[in-house]
Amino acid sequence: MTSPTPPVPLAHVLLHVRDTLATDGRVGELGLEVVAEGDDVVVRGVIATAARQAEIVSVVAEVLAAHGWSCPVRDLTRTPAVASPTTDPEQL
Amino acid sequence: MRIAAVGDIHLGADSDSTIGRPWAHVAEDADVVLLAGDLTKCGTPAEARLVIEHFGNVSIPVIAVLGNHDHHAERDDEVTHLLRLAGIQVLEGDAVEIDLPSGRLGVAGVKGFGGGFAGANATAFGEREMKAFVHHTELVAERLAAALGRLTDSCDVRVALMHYSPTPDTLCGERPEIHPFLGSQLLAEAVDATQVDLVVHGHAHAGTERGATPGGIPVRNVAMPVIGCAYRVFDLAPAAGGLGTNGRRVESG
Numbered sequence: 001m002t003s004p005t006p007p008v009p010l011a012h013v014l015l016h017v018r019d020t021l022a023t024d025g026r027v028g029e030l031g032l033e034v035v036a037e038g039d040d041v042v043v044r045g046v047i048a049t050a051a052r053q054a055e056i057v058s059v060v061a062e063v064l065a066a067h068g069w070s071c072p073v074r075d076l077t078r079t080p081a082v083a084s085p086t087t088d089p090e091q092l
Numbered sequence: 093m094r095i096a097a098v099g100d101i102h103l104g105a106d107s108d109s110t111i112g113r114p115w116a117h118v119a120e121d122a123d124v125v126l127l128a129g130d131l132t133k134c135g136t137p138a139e140a141r142l143v144i145e146h147f148g149n150v151s152i153p154v155i156a157v158l159g160n161h162d163h164h165a166e167r168d169d170e171v172t173h174l175l176r177l178a179g180i181q182v183l184e185g186d187a188v189e190i191d192l193p194s195g196r197l198g199v200a201g202v203k204g205f206g207g208g209f210a211g212a213n214a215t216a217f218g219e220r221e222m223k224a225f226v227h228h229t230e231l232v233a234e235r236l237a238a239a240l241g242r243l244t245d246s247c248d249v250r251v252a253l254m255h256y257s258p259t260p261d262t263l264c265g266e267r268p269e270i271h272p273f274l275g276s277q278l279l280a281e282a283v284d285a286t287q288v289d290l291v292v293h294g295h296a297h298a299g300t301e302r303g304a305t306p307g308g309i310p311v312r313n314v315a316m317p318v319i320g321c322a323y324r325v326f327d328l329a330p331a332a333g334g335l336g337t338n339g340r341r342v343e344s345g
Contacts, residue, residue: 028104028133030161031270031297046297046317048102048133080317089094089121089325092290092310 010036013067017041020063026055032077034060040072047077093194093249093330096121098323099128099294100315102161103142107133112146114322119151121325123192127180128294128314129159129203129255132171140171148178153190155181157201159255159295183253185235187242195248195330200239204256204279204293205229208272233278240286248330252283252291252309261303262313263296280305289328 014034021043022030029052032045041060047053053075060073096118101111118125125147132139135158147154162171172182181188183201190197207214207229216226236252243250257263257275266274274296283291284307291305294315301318303311314324 025134028102028161033267048100048316049104049107051106051108052104081320087321087324089327090312092326092328 007068010041010069010071013064013069014041016067017060017063020059021056024055024059027052027059029077032056037074040074042074042076044076045078047079050079053077053079093124093192093197093328094122095124095126095197095251095290095292095326095328096323097126097128097292097312097314097326098316098319099159099255099292099313100130100297100317101127101143101146102130102133103146104133104139105142107142111322115146115150118323122152122323123194124152124190124197125150125154125323126199126251126253126292126314127154127156128253128292129157130161130294130315131156131158131175132162135162135165135167135171137167137170137174140174143175144178144180147180153181153192154179155183155188155190155199155201155253157183157253157255158203160203163203183239185232185239187239189244189247196246198243198247198250199253200236200243200250201253202232202236202239202279204236204254204258204295205232205276206256206273207276207278209260209275209277212268212272213277214272229276229278233276233282236279237282237285240282240288243286249290249328250286250288252279252288254279254291254293255295257293257296257299257303257311257313258283258291259303259305259311262293262299262301262311264300264303265298266296274299277306280307280309280311283307283309290326292326 018034187200216223258279291311297317
């Protein structure tokens with residue numbers, strides 16, 4: 001009889017989450033911050049588009065599940081505002 | 093001389109279709125467009141075609157460098173080729189001079205790389221992988237220095253265009269732990285060894301817009317998340333007699 005495999009510490013899983021957010025084509029954002037806060041996994045940073053932002057929670061949940069974790073994911077990322085073309089020129 | 097600049101637009105199939113709207117009128121705001129890398133999400137030819145859709149019909153010159161995202165698919169040669177076919181000048185260790193209504197602009201461009209800054213910079217010591225990392229930075233900085241050196245004295249304004257930052261000034265806001273992956277002081281050393289009026293870069297999404305090299309050259313982080321608009325415009329007034337804006341060029345004769 002073998003004992004159940006202990007879960008991978010969440011701190012290690014969060015490294016894989018961050019890597020996946022950079023390399024998974026659904027998100028593809030390098031440099032997002034992924035941390036555990038209480039029982040939640042929180043993602044912060046700037047992501048290029050709303051479509052990519054909408055994928056964050058599911059991508060994170062997939063990686064967590066693959067490592068035996070299930071916890072709430074909070075997406076606190078933001079998308080850059082690009083509606084305005086520019087501001088006044090900077091004189092140099 | 094009005095220079096529009098932006099970086100880190102990360103165009104992909106899922107990009108907002110309205111992102112390109114402001115570019116239809118960029119010629120009203122500027123004489124030239126500089127793109128500071130990360131034009132695409134993952135660097136595929138399909139994404140390069142999206143860049144062309146957005147910038148290929150801009151009526152003023154467009155000059156670009158690639159960023160790390162544009163290398164991710166390892167098809168950067170194809171991306172560069174496609175952009176150049178569409179009339180976008182892609183620089184990597186190259187320099188270009190353009191006559192604009194307000195004077196002659198010289199731009200030297202390079203992607204750049206990480207390595208860090210004084211007091212916390214990487215050193216080519218130990219494992220070959222570590223040496224390779226640092227040697228790539230050194231090579232890129234040498235390419236930049238060479239490109240800057242090729243700009244002729246006829247340039248009224250000189251700009252160094254890169255993706256990675258040459259100074260920690262414009263990384264303020266980013267976690268210090270990742271500064272070595274966001275830029276290298278070797279890039280600033282190359283800039284300060286020549287006569288440059290402005291350095292434009294991207295890459296640091298959480299960074300700060302304004303900074304300077306140790307030699308005092310203005311550095312601007314134009315990553316779209318930083319500037320919060322479609323592009324930033326810099327107005328550099330060429331001084332009489334071909335002196336750069338900084339007035340540091342020594343005229344002969």
